[in-house]
Amino acid sequence: MHAHTNKSASYRGHLTVNVASPDQTRQDQTRTGSQPAAGPQARDAVLLGIDHVGKRFGFGEGQITALDDARFEISDNEFFTLLGPSGCGKTTLLRIIAGFEHPTEGRVLLDGRDIGHEPPFKRPVNTMFQSYALFPHLNVRKNIAYGLEMLRWKPADIKRRVDEVLELVQMPAFADRRTTQMSGGQQQRIALARALAPRPRVLLLDEPLSALDLKLRKAMQSELKRLQRETSLTFVMVTHDQEEALALSDRIAVMNKGKVLQVGTPEEIYARPKTCFVADFIGEANLIPAGLVGLADGHTISIRTEHISVRSRPATTRRSVEAIVTALTFLGADTLIEARCAGDVPIKARVRGAVSGLAVGDRADFAWDHSSEWLLSE
Amino acid sequence: MSSKPFDWKATPGLSTLSWVVYLFLYAPLLVIIIYSFNAGRQATLWEGFSLDWYAKVFHNRDIGIALSNSLIVAVAAMILSTMLAVTAALGLRHARAGGGGQITLGLILMPLVVPEIVVAVATLVFFSGIGLKLGLGNLIIAHTVFCVPFAYLPIQARLTDMGSAVEDAARDLYSNEWQVFRRVTLPLLLPAILSGAMLAFASSLDDFLISMLLADAGQTTLPVYIYGMLRLGVSPEINAVSTLLLASSVVIVLVALRMQGMTKRKS
Ligand SMILES: Nc1ncnc2c1ncn2[C@@H]1O[C@H](COP(=O)(O)OP(=O)(O)O)[C@@H](O)[C@H]1O
Numbered sequence: 001m002h003a004h005t006n007k008s009a010s011y012r013g014h015l016t017v018n019v020a021s022p023d024q025t026r027q028d029q030t031r032t033g034s035q036p037a038a039g040p041q042a043r044d045a046v047l048l049g050i051d052h053v054g055k056r057f058g059f060g061e062g063q064i065t066a067l068d069d070a071r072f073e074i075s076d077n078e079f080f081t082l083l084g085p086s087g088c089g090k091t092t093l094l095r096i097i098a099g100f101e102h103p104t105e106g107r108v109l110l111d112g113r114d115i116g117h118e119p120p121f122k123r124p125v126n127t128m129f130q131s132y133a134l135f136p137h138l139n140v141r142k143n144i145a146y147g148l149e150m151l152r153w154k155p156a157d158i159k160r161r162v163d164e165v166l167e168l169v170q171m172p173a174f175a176d177r178r179t180t181q182m183s184g185g186q187q188q189r190i191a192l193a194r195a196l197a198p199r200p201r202v203l204l205l206d207e208p209l210s211a212l213d214l215k216l217r218k219a220m221q222s223e224l225k226r227l228q229r230e231t232s233l234t235f236v237m238v239t240h241d242q243e244e245a246l247a248l249s250d251r252i253a254v255m256n257k258g259k260v261l262q263v264g265t266p267e268e269i270y271a272r273p274k275t276c277f278v279a280d281f282i283g284e285a286n287l288i289p290a291g292l293v294g295l296a297d298g299h300t301i302s303i304r305t306e307h308i309s310v311r312s313r314p315a316t317t318r319r320s321v322e323a324i325v326t327a328l329t330f331l332g333a334d335t336l337i338e339a340r341c342a343g344d345v346p347i348k349a350r351v352r353g354a355v356s357g358l359a360v361g362d363r364a365d366f367a368w369d370h371s372s373e374w375l376l377s378e
Numbered sequence: 379m380s381s382k383p384f385d386w387k388a389t390p391g392l393s394t395l396s397w398v399v400y401l402f403l404y405a406p407l408l409v410i411i412i413y414s415f416n417a418g419r420q421a422t423l424w425e426g427f428s429l430d431w432y433a434k435v436f437h438n439r440d441i442g443i444a445l446s447n448s449l450i451v452a453v454a455a456m457i458l459s460t461m462l463a464v465t466a467a468l469g470l471r472h473a474r475a476g477g478g479g480q481i482t483l484g485l486i487l488m489p490l491v492v493p494e495i496v497v498a499v500a501t502l503v504f505f506s507g508i509g510l511k512l513g514l515g516n517l518i519i520a521h522t523v524f525c526v527p528f529a530y531l532p533i534q535a536r537l538t539d540m541g542s543a544v545e546d547a548a549r550d551l552y553s554n555e556w557q558v559f560r561r562v563t564l565p566l567l568l569p570a571i572l573s574g575a576m577l578a579f580a581s582s583l584d585d586f587l588i589s590m591l592l593a594d595a596g597q598t599t600l601p602v603y604i605y606g607m608l609r610l611g612v613s614p615e616i617n618a619v620s621t622l623l624l625a626s627s628v629v630i631v632l633v634a635l636r637m638q639g640m641t642k643r644k645s
């Protein structure tokens with residue numbers, strides 16, 4: 001168990017060498033941080049390859065491109081997340097991996113073999129559905145045993161395995177309950193147990209936490225992470241919640257409008273977004289035209305709101321822009337200061353505690369260290 | 379200007395109106411039921427409680443034949459129409475609006491809107507035109523056709539309710555299409571299938587017009603027989619038969635509703 005923890009911690013630092021990235025070199029020069037070199041021994045074997053996968057629904061005029069040339073690789077034992085706004089094609093990609101949809105282009109490689117056109121029941125891949133999709137006519141034990149029975153496990157083995165996964169999801173007392181009498185959180189654990197039971201090569205989770213209330217969601221987050229470590233399975237999760245993705249994942253693929261925009265560790269995605277969309281979608285970032293701070297025109301820089309200080313005297317080592325405060329929002333631990341600088345460009349800063357001596361309409365200097373700004377390539 | 383939202387229940391006279399409707403609907407039924415237990419012959423004069431008329435009904439050979447005809451036709455039509463309905467519901471499940479499936483659906487549900495007398499006459503003309511003489515078989519075919527929508531609707535409602543996620547889950551858990559159907563779709567659909575079958579059975583049992591036009595001598599069904607008895611004057615025997623028919627219909631529909639209730643609770 002410990003070994004897995006270490007392993008997943010170690011490859012958090014890996015670069016996303018799988019993704020074709022023309023500007024990788026430039027980024028590495030600008031700010032490489034403390035990333036270890038991606039040695040071959042540190043990297044787990046590629047388990048799942050998404051190879052130029054595209055998916056179109058419909059024909060002619062009404063055709064929808066749900067997925068466009070997606071490509072990345074997922075390693076054995078990885079917690080991988082597909083992150084993006086609603087309608088960006090996350091579920092479609094997950095359903096293609098599960099086998100419910102077949103790609104119109106490209107290949108889905110599992111252990112190097114193209115499974116893109118195999119039916120779901122032939123794939124060693126299990127899904128935890130967004131709606132849980134438990135069988136209402138079967139009790140908990142029968143639900144979990146279902147896949148094992150289909151795989152023709154011996155009854156004694158099935159019983160042992162069901163007890164084992166019930167233990168794993170901390171629901172051992174529920175074996176003989178009807179699933180229809182359980183709360184959403186409990187049903188979810190059973191759905192998870194059912195998907196884990198056949199020991200799939202890949203476990204797919206579609207928005208697993210979105211239906212839960214905030215408190216339960218936080219609890220289930222650490223639960224999922226624990227389960228992934230204990231089972232040393234590969235998890236592929238879909239979410240639109242960037243906080244959840246950052247908290248859980250070894251690596252994240254950020255998607256928008258059917259395209260995979262960036263694949264990387266949470267740290268990479270957060271600190272070095274490649275596009276405006278990624279910068280904006282992950283955390284709160286300011287997108288400022290580079291020309292405004294005396295850099296090359298036509299580029300955009302991103303600065304996280306928490307890296308900006310307001311009203312401190314402009315220093316030569318720091319960048320700054322002057323802006324007019326448009327709103328002050330006290331958020332408890334922080335205050336969010338919104339303002340507009342030259343050319344009506346919005347800028348936001350998140351400062352610790354309450355702010356005194358600053359009001360809406362005031363002029364203020366918004367400043368940050370060179371090291372916290374990030375030049376976007378697109 | 380009233381700030382209160384519009385409330386149907388506050389309509390003046392609504393409750394009186396409801397009672398009038400109830401009266402006209404149920405008073406005749408009540409009268410028939412009560413007088414089926416009357417000791418005397420008079421249709422409107424209560425002469426004490428007796429089960430004589432029921433005894434007479436059970437000893438009437440013709441009623442026995444009519445009842446057995448009714449049951450044979452109803453059971454056969456129920457089985458055939460339910461099988462058609464299940465197949466149609468599964469087949470039309472993913473029919474898109476405006477597609478061919480939508481038209482098929484319209485054809486299936488047609489008997490609900492086409493006037494029954496038209497169907498009855500058309501079927502009669504058609505059967506004699508092609509010279510179809512299958513005895514009760516003619517009746518069974520005609521009943522099957524108009525029973526399909528009754529069987530279809532609950533099944534279709536259940537399928538929509540159920541969604542495809544549970545079946546996807548079964549596919550995901552290593553079931554091929556046949557196993558998905560046998561182990562998930564069919565068990566989940568079963569209460570709706572039974573409920574649809576009951577409704578089909580009840581509507582076949584109650585049918586008068588189509589049976590009246592299509593039944594030859596010796597194929598008289600119970601409703602047609604009752605109508606025949608009426609022409610000889612209202613006898614309390616009719617009250618007893620009608621009460622029996624009413625009771626069986628009510629029981630069947632109650633069972634069907636309970637089945638549907640079971641499917642609701644399951645999902
Ligand atoms: N079966 C389908 N038929 C037609 N369009 C679909 C189908 N499934 C998904 N889409 C479309 O594909 C796009 C991506 O959908 P989806 O993968 O569900 O997004 P997400 O899960 O990221 O919210 C959407 O525009 C959606 O309308």
Ligand SMILES: [Mg+2]
Binds near residue numbers: 090091
């Ligand atoms: Mg989705």
